[in-house]
Amino acid sequence: MDELRELYQQLILDHNKSPRNFHVMDEPCESTEGYNPLCGDKLTLYVKIEDDVVADISFVGSGCAISKASASIMTEEIKGKPVDEAKVIFENFRDMITTGKVNKEELGKLEVLSGVYKFPSRVKCAILSWHTLKNILDNESGSVASTE
Numbered sequence: 001m002d003e004l005r006e007l008y009q010q011l012i013l014d015h016n017k018s019p020r021n022f023h024v025m026d027e028p029c030e031s032t033e034g035y036n037p038l039c040g041d042k043l044t045l046y047v048k049i050e051d052d053v054v055a056d057i058s059f060v061g062s063g064c065a066i067s068k069a070s071a072s073i074m075t076e077e078i079k080g081k082p083v084d085e086a087k088v089i090f091e092n093f094r095d096m097i098t099t100g101k102v103n104k105e106e107l108g109k110l111e112v113l114s115g116v117y118k119f120p121s122r123v124k125c126a127i128l129s130w131h132t133l134k135n136i137l138d139n140e141s142g143s144v145a146s147t148e
């Protein structure tokens, strides 16, 4: 019970209740959908990249508290970061979520999700938005935004 309480700490509950950057992005941007069939989490992520910097990022979707809070905190932490740095943060976040190893310097507020690694069934919830982001960042290199 204590571990579960630790997992759903205040910040996660808060981000689940009022997610940040939770809207469809109108301006030209990249968007990709992510789906976690194990839990039913669904999200669409919008990313606007300018001069190799994540100029804007937002999402919409539905899912469990962990998936929503993770996406919300991710958008806060990634907004304004160079694409290369965002990729490093992704690697650190994946490490943390699968092993519990926390790189405080890189992860900042994302540390609140470090307890998730103790719950293997929740790891996919927490990392869904990140994999969706990674898809966009990896496809971005040199390609022109699709209008589809």
Ligand code: ZN
Residues within 6 Å of the ligand: 036, 039, 040, 041, 063, 064, 065, 066, 067, 124, 125
């Ligand atoms: Zn979930």
